[in-house]
Structure formats: structure tokens, C-alpha cells
Amino acid sequence: MAEVILENICKTYGNNFRAIDQLNLSVEDGEFLILVGPSGCGKSTALRMIAGLEDITSGSLRIGGTDVVDMPPKDRDIAMVFQSYALYPHMTVFENIAFSMRLAGKPKAERKKRVDEIAKTLQLTSLLDSKPANLSGGQRQRVAMGRAMVREPAAFLMDEPLSNLDAKLRVQMRAEITSLQKQLGVTTIYVTHDQTEAMTMGDRVAVLKGGVLQQVDTPKRLYESPVNAFVAGFIGSPSMSLFEATLTGDELMAGAFTIRLQDAAFVRRPGLRSYAGRKVVFGIRPEHLYDSSLESGRKYQTIPAKVTSIEELGSEHIVHLNIDAVRVDSGDPDAVQDFGLASNAVAKFEPVSTVRSGSEIRLALDDAKLHFFDPETHLAI
Amino acid sequence: MTRQKRSHHKLKRAVAPYLYLTPSLLIIGLLMLLPMVTVIAYSFQNSAVLRRDPSFAGLKHYQAIFDDPVFWASLWHTLYFTCMSVIFHMTIGMVFALMLNNDRINPTLRNILRVLYILPWLFTAVIIAVIWRLLLEPNGVVNSILMQIGIIGSKVEWFSSPETALHAVTFANIWAGYPLFMVSLLAGLQGIPKDFYEAADIDGAKAYQKLIFITIPQLMPIIISISLLDFIWTMQVFPLIWITTGGGPIYSTEVLSTYTYKLAFSSYNLSQASASAVVILLISLGLTLFYIRYQKAR
Numbered sequence: 203m204a205e206v207i208l209e210n211i212c213k214t215y216g217n218n219f220r221a222i223d224q225l226n227l228s229v230e231d232g233e234f235l236i237l238v239g240p241s242g243c244g245k246s247t248a249l250r251m252i253a254g255l256e257d258i259t260s261g262s263l264r265i266g267g268t269d270v271v272d273m274p275p276k277d278r279d280i281a282m283v284f285q286s287y288a289l290y291p292h293m294t295v296f297e298n299i300a301f302s303m304r305l306a307g308k309p310k311a312e313r314k315k316r317v318d319e320i321a322k323t324l325q326l327t328s329l330l331d332s333k334p335a336n337l338s339g340g341q342r343q344r345v346a347m348g349r350a351m352v353r354e355p356a357a358f359l360m361d362e363p364l365s366n367l368d369a370k371l372r373v374q375m376r377a378e379i380t381s382l383q384k385q386l387g388v389t390t391i392y393v394t395h396d397q398t399e400a401m402t403m404g405d406r407v408a409v410l411k412g413g414v415l416q417q418v419d420t421p422k423r424l425y426e427s428p429v430n431a432f433v434a435g436f437i438g439s440p441s442m443s444l445f446e447a448t449l450t451g452d453e454l455m456a457g458a459f460t461i462r463l464q465d466a467a468f469v470r471r472p473g474l475r476s477y478a479g480r481k482v483v484f485g486i487r488p489e490h491l492y493d494s495s496l497e498s499g500r501k502y503q504t505i506p507a508k509v510t511s512i513e514e515l516g517s518e519h520i521v522h523l524n525i526d527a528v529r530v531d532s533g534d535p536d537a538v539q540d541f542g543l544a545s546n547a548v549a550k551f552e553p554v555s556t557v558r559s560g561s562e563i564r565l566a567l568d569d570a571k572l573h574f575f576d577p578e579t580h581l582a583i
Numbered sequence: 584m585t586r587q588k589r590s591h592h593k594l595k596r597a598v599a600p601y602l603y604l605t606p607s608l609l610i611i612g613l614l615m616l617l618p619m620v621t622v623i624a625y626s627f628q629n630s631a632v633l634r635r636d637p638s639f640a641g642l643k644h645y646q647a648i649f650d651d652p653v654f655w656a657s658l659w660h661t662l663y664f665t666c667m668s669v670i671f672h673m674t675i676g677m678v679f680a681l682m683l684n685n686d687r688i689n690p691t692l693r694n695i696l697r698v699l700y701i702l703p704w705l706f707t708a709v710i711i712a713v714i715w716r717l718l719l720e721p722n723g724v725v726n727s728i729l730m731q732i733g734i735i736g737s738k739v740e741w742f743s744s745p746e747t748a749l750h751a752v753t754f755a756n757i758w759a760g761y762p763l764f765m766v767s768l769l770a771g772l773q774g775i776p777k778d779f780y781e782a783a784d785i786d787g788a789k790a791y792q793k794l795i796f797i798t799i800p801q802l803m804p805i806i807i808s809i810s811l812l813d814f815i816w817t818m819q820v821f822p823l824i825w826i827t828t829g830g831g832p833i834y835s836t837e838v839l840s841t842y843t844y845k846l847a848f849s850s851y852n853l854s855q856a857s858a859s860a861v862v863i864l865l866i867s868l869g870l871t872l873f874y875i876r877y878q879k880a881r
Binding site: 253254255274275276280281282284286288290291292293301302305306349353 | 776778779781782783784785786787788789792796797800801803
């Protein structure tokens with residue numbers, strides 16, 4: 203077990219493309235850190251640099267106090283779980299798990315003992331003689347985990363290990379990996395583009411965009427206090443809706459409506475006063491928008507909105523809305539823009555809501571839960 | 584009426600595939616099956632082809648070739664020529680494919696090597712035979728180089744000496760045939776996921792361990808398929824040997840194909856030649872069945 207420390211890590215490719223820019227990250231001993239970001243943000247590159255599969259252009263990388271920048275992967279005392287699992291199809295589950303021990307020339311009896319132990323932990327004992335082709339996705343995933351565990355490394359590196367599984371299995375494996383990590387207590391760096399995984403699995407989450415680290419924090423703090431509009435939009439599903447508005451006194455004027463802000467909003471964000479008379483970006487999460495005709499929404503102020511479509515999920519309704527205000531792009535290249543439906547906001551309503559697609563409604567919003575960002579820098583106010 | 588229509592439709596559906604197959608089946612029957620059956624029939628006749636009403640000879644011609652020491656010599660030469668060719672085709676093809684697939688070699692150099700390595704494939708058997716006859720002439724380039732380096736003391740008559748002739752034709756055939764392996768293995772190498780090697784790097788595998796534990800097992804299906812095909816083809820090689828040595832000197836490079844050819848067109852013993860051809864057919868058939876079973880098993 204060990205801490206992993208990245209200092210001013212940069213990665214520049216031959217064509218001068220900078221994949222990682224000045225990455226500083228400190229992962230504590232036994233911590234589960236999630237690296238998250240949209241496609242092409244450099245998260246996999248960062249992980250591969252820690253593994254030693256990519257060269258580090260500049261900066262320092264220490265694993266367990268040792269500078270490993272010039273070390274080959276095998277000497278870094280890490281184990282990696284690949285997105286494709288990289289299981290050798292011609293080897294049985296036993297041979298796959300025991301491969302690193304076989305390379306290290308460990309005696310057969312020792313190999314068998316260790317693999318049996320791991321197989322027991324991962325419930326793979328009955329599958330040890332099977333070939334990967336005869337396993338289900340979840341079983342393959344567990345074999346990949348076993349292959350990483352067998353080495354008893356200082357750190358686990360996982361590159362989107364759940365992305366090849368179906369949705370239901372993913373939920374199950376999420377819980378399995380989390381509890382396994384807690385049980386083993388090994389420092390783990392986990393790359394994903396799925397922010398549900400990011401929010402549910404890690405002790406801390408590092409959000410990357412365009413090779414630049416945006417914020418590292420606990421999932422809760424990341425959700426409640428995003429440092430900029432990108433993090434605000436990226437973390438949370440469905441995404442936070444962001445709009446442009448003008449702050450006049452204690453009112454936000456956006457398009458055809460105004461939102462009154464309570465004093466508390468200014469107390470919590472002293473900087474907001476300085477935006478008086480200027481444009482700001484405000485954001486609201488789907489769960490802080492309510493159907494005004496329901497009890498839950500009665501106590502909040504309302505704004506006009508048009509329902510463009512509804513996804514009824516049983517436990518809740520995801521309601522796509524059009525609000526008369528200018529939408530602001532959070533800068534997430536993976537964000538789905540539904541141009542066809544012309545919606546610019548998303549709300550989560552209780553399933554008892556009776557709103558229909560196409561109807562004009564009064565949308566209740568909890569103004570205490572608004573987020574504010576600078577319109578130029580997109581930094582949180 | 585509807586029932587009649589339905590049964591008519593059923594019949595049409597059942598017959599249609601066979602109608603589509605008929606032209607190709609006819610061509611195969613005429614061009615392949617018929618000659619094959621005819622040759623088998625000839626091998627049981629006296630004075631086949633030469634006489635209008637040949638008599639039945641039983642196994643006489645088979646007896647004759649099995650009693651002929653030249654037949655057994657050519658069978659042995661065929662086996663040597665084929666086994667050595669296949670082994671070296673595979674080894675050289677593998678080494679070159681690994682070189683061409685190596686990221687650490689400059690891409691421009693790799694492209695040049697790719698063209699150079701594939702060159703032997705562009706030549707027909709006749710050209711290859713002529714090239715090697717010229718190169719391996721007593722006064723040729725090979726002798727002069729080997730003498731200069733000091734490997735040989737005097738000129739060697741590669742194709743004309745019974746001690747070296749079989750090795751020389753085998754060598755020429757190895758040179759001509761490795762590109763098939765190289766190209767197939769290169770395609771196979773490019774299909775091996777990079778993750779396998781990266782996972783092995785992390786696990787601490789050395790280059791030779793990656794070759795033994797990942798590359799070769801991953802290429803095994805290609806190695807087996809191409810080896811079997813190469814075995815079948817090499818067993819039947821005729822022009823290269825015919826043009827370089829003609830089976831000589833003193834039968835030292837006689838292989839089943841040249842042996843059969845000579846029986847047919849030098850001795851005009853077409854019945855015995857047919858018997859010899861049937862023997863080749865049976866050996867090839869055995870290998871082909873093995874190949875088909877292997878392909879099915881996959």
C-alpha cells in the first residue's frame with residue numbers, strides 16, 4: 203500500500219498536442235480516487251502514465267515515496283484492470299490469474315494456493331478451469347480483478363472497467379468493486395466517464411477537462427459546490443441547467459421572467475453583490491425544480507415554462523422543459539443537446555405529477571439552491 | 584387452390600438453391616472430377632491412352648512403382664523438400680513478420696523492408712528457377728562470395744552434385760515461399776490486441792515471454808492453417824525442380840511430381856504414371872481431410 207503523488211505532470215504528443223497540462227494530484231494511502239471527465243479529457247492518458255504505459259513528458263510521479271518516472275511498468279508495484287479486461291483467451295481463468303506469478307517463477311504450489319484464495323474472495327472457484335470465452339461479462343470482470351489482486355500491488359489502476367457491462371450488472375459490480383477496495387485497503391485510481399460511478403464509488407473525485415484538472419473533492423462537495431460551470435454541468439444526472447441572466451438589485455432577470463433572490467444567497471456568496479447590474483450565469487439542478495401544482499412545489503416562486511417531453515421512470519418523471527432564457531453551454535463535449543425538442547432545462551418531478559408534453563406550466567424553483575458563475579470565466583461566484 | 588399454390592411455392596423454394604448451384608457443380612464435375620476419375624481408371628489399365636481397348640491390369644502398376652527404388656527415393660525427397668520448406672517458410676515468415684510489426688523500427692524502413700521481403704512472391708516459379716540457377720552456378724555470385732569469405736575452399740556445383748542438389752532446390756523453394764507466411768502472420772500480429780502486451784508489461788513479462796505466452800498462442804490458428812496449406816502445395820511443386828535440376832543428378836532431386844511426369848512423358852508409361860499420380864492424390868487427400876477437420880473443429 204502506498205500513496206500516489208503526481209506533481210506538475212505534463213504529456214505532450216509528437217504533434218505538440220498537450221494531452222495533460224500541469225496535473226497535480228495526491229492520492230492517499232488506501233484511498234479510492236476517481237478520475238472523471240468527458241471523452242478525450244486525458245483521464246486514460248493520466249492513468250496510463252501512472253502505469254508506465256505512456257511516457258511522462260515532464261513532472262514527477264511518486265508511488266510509495268519512490269520516484270517512478272523512469273521505471274518500467276513492472277517495477278512500479280501497480281496492477282491494472284483494463285477496459286477490455288485483456289484476458290488471454292488461450293489461457294484458463296487459473297492461468298490468467300496466475301500469469302504474473304508464473305512469470306516471476308513462483309513454484310506451482312504457491313501459485314495454486316494464492317489463486318485459490320483470490321478465487322474464493324471473487325467467487326471464481328468453480329470457474330478456474332474455464333476459458334474467458336465461456337464466461338459472462340461480470341465473471342470476466344472479476345477475473346480481471348483477480349489478476350490485479352494476485353500481485354498484491356501498492357496501487358490498483360482501473361481504466362473504465364465496467365463500461366463493457368450491461369446497466370444492471372454495472373450497478374452490481376460497482377458495489378462489488380467498492381466493497382473489495384475497502385476490504386483490501388489498496389490505493390485505487392479509477393478512470394471513468396460515467397459520473398454515476400464517480401459519485402458512488404470514490405472517496406474523492408478528480409474532474410478533468412482538456413487535460414486540465416478542474417476540481418478534486420468528495421462527491422458530495424463536488425455536487426454541492428462545483429468550482430466552475432463545467433464541473434456543475436458534468437457532475438449530476440441529468441445535468442444542471444445553466445442560463446444567462448442580469449442581476450438587478452436582488453432580482454435575476456432572465457428573458458421573460460425574474461427570480462427574486464433571498465438575502466441568504468448574498469450572504470453565502472459575498473461576491474455576488476459585485477455583479478449588480480451585470481450579467482451572471484445561474485444554474486439549477488433538476489431536483490430543485492418542482493411542479494407548482496403539487497404540495498412539494500407550493501412554497502417556491504414560479505416561472506413560466508413549456509413542457510417539451512417527459513420520461514416516466516416510475517420512481518420519478520424526467521421533464522424536459524423550455525424556459526424563455528438564454529441557455530449557457532457548460533463546455534461538456536459529451537453533453538447531449540436535444541435541438542429537435544428545443545428544450546433547455548430538465549426537471550425531476552414526483553411521479554404523481556400530471557403535467558403533459560406540450561403544456562404550458564408554472565415551474566417552481568428553489569432559489570436557495572441556485573448556483574452562480576461568472577459569465578466570462580465560468581468560475582463559481 | 585391455395586393449398587396447391589402453397590405446395591408449388593414450397594417446391595420452388597426447395598429447388599431454387601440447387602438450380603443456382605448447377606453451373607458451378609457442372610464445371611467442377613467436368614474439369615476436376617472427370618479427369619480425376621479418368622486417371623484413377625487409367626491406373627488400373629494396361630497401355631492406357633495409347634490403346635483404344637486397354638485391358639484391366641489390376642494392381643500391377645501399383646506393384647511396379649512400389650517395387651521401383653526411384654519411387655521410394657522420390658517419396659523421401661518429396662518429404663524432405665516439403666518438411667524443410669514448411670519449417671523454414673514458417674520460421675523466416677515469423678521473424679520477418681515480427682520485424683515488420685515492431686513499432687521500434689522506423690516506419691519508413693519498415694515500409695521499405697515490407698516491399699523487399701515480399702519480392703520473392705512476385706516472381707513466377709520459372710523466373711525463380713532461372714535466378715537461382717544463375718546465382719548457384721559454379722562460376723556464379725554465391726560461390727564467389729562464399730569463397731571470398733572463406734566458407735568454401737573450391738567451387739561447389741550446387742545443382743549438379745548429388746550431395747548438394749536437393750538442399751539447393753529446397754533452399755530456392757524456401758526463398759520463394761516464405762512471403763505467404765510473412766503476410767499471413769503479419770495480419771495475425773496486427774490483430775492481437777495491444778492490451779495483451781500492456782497487461783503483460785505490467786505483469787513483468789520479458790520480450791521472449793510475451794512471444795511464447797501471447798504472440799505464438801494467438802497466432803496458432805494461422806500457423807496451423809497456413810502450414811497445412813503450404814504442406815499440400817509444396818508436395819506438388821514441379822516447375823522449380825524441373826527447371827533447376829530436372830530431378831537429377833542421378834535422381835538426387837527426383838520428387839513425386841517429376842517422377843510421375845517422367846513416367847508419363849519420357850517413358851510414355853501412362854498407366855504407371857497414373858498409378859503414381861493416384862499415390863500423390865491419396866497423400867494430398869489425407870492432408871486435405873486433416874485441414875478440413877481442423878477448420879471445422881475451430
